[in-house]
Amino acid sequence: QVQLVESGGGLVQAGGSLRLSCTASSVTASRYAMGWFRQAPGKVREFVAAVSWSGGSLVYADSVKGRFTISRDSAKNTVALQMNTLKPEDTAVYYCAAKILGTISSLREKTYLREDEYDYWGQGTQVTVSS
Numbered sequence: 456q457v458q459l460v461e462s463g464g465g466l467v468q469a470g471g472s473l474r475l476s477c478t479a480s481s482v483t484a485s486r487y488a489m490g491w492f493r494q495a496p497g498k499v500r501e502f503v504a505a506v507s508w509s510g511g512s513l514v515y516a517d518s519v520k521g522r523f524t525i526s527r528d529s530a531k532n533t534v535a536l537q538m539n540t541l542k543p544e545d546t547a548v549y550y551c552a553a554k555i556l557g558t559i560s561s562l563r564e565k566t567y568l569r570e571d572e573y574d575y576w577g578q579g580t581q582v583t584v585s586s
Contacts, residue, residue, distance in 0.1 A: 456481055457479055457480070457481050457487075457553055457555070457574070457575040458479070458480045458481055458575075459477055459478070459479050459480075459551050459552070459553060459575055459576060459577035459578075460477065460478050460480070460577060460578070461475060461476070461477045461549065461550070461551050461577040461578065461579060461580040462475070462476050462477075462478075462580060463475040463476050463580060464549060464580030464581045464582045465581075465582070465583070466583045466584075466585065467541055467582075467583070467584055467585070468584070468585050469541060469542055469543055469584055469585065469586050470540060470541065471541050471584070472537070472538060472539045472540075472541065473538045473541065473582060474535060474536070474537050474538070475491070475535065475536040475538065475549055475551075475580060475582070476533055476534075476535050476536075477489070477491075477533060477534045477535070477536075477551030477577055478531075478532060478533050479532040479533070479534075479553055479575075480532070486508050486555070486556040486557060486558065486559075486562075487508060487553045487554055487555045487556055488505065488506065488507050488508050488553070488554045488556060488562070488565065488566060488567055489505065489506050489525075489527055489534040489551060489552065489553055489554075490502065490503075490504065490505040490506070490551070490552045490553075490554075490566075490567060490568070490573060491503040491504045491505070491525060491534075491536045491549060491550070491551055491552075492549070492550045492551075492552060492570065493545075493547035493548065493549045493550065493582075494547055494548050494550070494579075495544075495546060495547040496547075498547075500550070500570060501516065502516050502568045502569070502570075503515070503516050503519055503523065503536070503549070504516065504519065504523055504525040504536060505525065505566040505567055505568060506525045506526065506527050506534060506566065507563065507564045507565055507566050508529075508556055508562065508563050508564075508565075509563045509564055510526070510527045510529065511563075511564055512564045512565070512566050513525055513566070514566045514568060518544075519538075519545075522538065522539050522540045522541075523536060523537065523538050523539070524536070524537040524539075525537075534551060536549070536551075538582070541582075541584045542584060543584045543585065543586045544584075545582060545584050546582060546583050546584050547581075547582060548579040548580065548581050548582075549579060549580050549581075549582050550576055550577055550578075550579045551576075551577045552570075552573035552574075552575065552576050552577070553573060553574060553575045554567050554572055554573045554574055555574050555575075
């Protein structure tokens with residue numbers, strides 16, 4: 456069983472920055488892809504960013520491209536989301552997710568954008584951007 460714990464959320468003014476972190480525990484093999492999703496009040500959860508097992512492939516939602524950066528440190532089992540130039544519409548609960556890849560090395564560079572592709576989820580961390 457993999458446990459994901461997010462941290463780093465909070466309240467920030469528009470134009471400010473926050474850095475979210477997600478730590479995965481109970482992961483004996485480090486072959487997993489990671490992603491960040493968010494859910495704003497009254498809206499469905501949406502994809503934000505994803506990183507491959509290798510860390511070499513990164514994908515972003517159009518709404519955050521150029522402002523957010525996803526990165527991972529496999530040695531520490533962590534993935535981060537650096538959020539710059541935040542806007543009020545970025546207000547949401549942010550979730551990290553992990554997809555276990557097993558031993559399939561051909562999936563090294565693959566990223567995943569759909570919720571149903573992920574196996575484990577964190578509890579979420581609130582990000583509020585005031586105008």
